Amino acid sequence: MSKLFTPVQVGRYELSNRLVMAPMTRSRAGDVDGVPMDEVATYYEQRSGAGLIISEGVYPSASGKGYVSTPGIETEAQISAWRKVTDAVHARGSLIFMQVMHCGRISHPSMQPGNALPVAPSAIKPAGQTWTANGQQDFVTPHELTVAEIGDVVESYRLATRRAIEAGFDGVELHAASGYLPEQFLASGSNRRTDQYGGPIRNRIRFVLEVLEAMVAEAGGDRVGIKISPEMNFNDILDENPQALYWELVEELNHFGLAYLHMTRQGTPEMDYHALLRSRFNGTYLMGAGLDQGKAEAVLEAGKADAAVFGELFLANPDLPVRFQQGAPLNTPDRSTYYGGDAKGYIDYPMLQATEAA
8 A cells, every 4th residue: 555545643643644735825715804715615625535634824813914815813703714614624534734824024014904014023125026906016124023022923823823723623833934924033034133033043943933832832732733945935035054044943843742844845956955854853744845646655655754745736636635546637727716716726626536427
């Protein structure tokens, strides 16, 4: 039997297989209220053959929103809508973690409460543009968080974790990748602070460790994961010594007894961060980005990862595990429907059984 279809321990849970559905922004929530659309429950239910589903990024507070029509976990209406999702996934026998995502400076005043500036560790404008309700607009120079405000942001992660568990999620994932707020604190290019949150690596990892401490206090370490992406350099993120940065960060992660470390796409092929960090982390290691069935089976057999994370393949193939088991052809994803819209390109990808019946 392929190792993809053997059980694996992730925190307090034993997954039925080693296929993990990646967190993928799909922008199917009310833009004003951040409440997931009714179709969101169907979308995740369809993909419940995965051993573990990691939800799309969910903002812990309104100031963490960075994209139009993305969901939150701050209000009772949001919690209620997410409960429908978790109930649907659990009815199919799968597990689901919520990815908590604060975008920090990767936002725009038009998406912030009171048209306020986005927040960041330092007042450094990122290069590029963002999609708003009025089309593409340049990023702005963010507001530099005070130490007191940093404490408020950490508290928002703690409350988001509590609400996620209340909504029925089996755990939470801290999104510390892709140039969002946690990585903005980690990287020397976006963090120019001179206080206890800036300067040497020990200080720049402090924010992530404090957030994890808060999340673990609410859910337990065995229900908390973290996602990182060294040198992916997405959203204008650069660090002067990324190997040393992530070496020290991962060592500190071991103190929390986390459910998993999720390592996604790295930006420089010259450095194999999987080889560098996999042995550094004491827990379950999830590898994502660019995997197909053959590549996933190879890394699992070689012991380079404990589970494989699939994104686009799960997006277009709700029954991906069945297709892998049967060697069946895969649906082609429709990129034009990735972000926003209705059921088209979201919950209408054909299942193998339905295709055969036709």
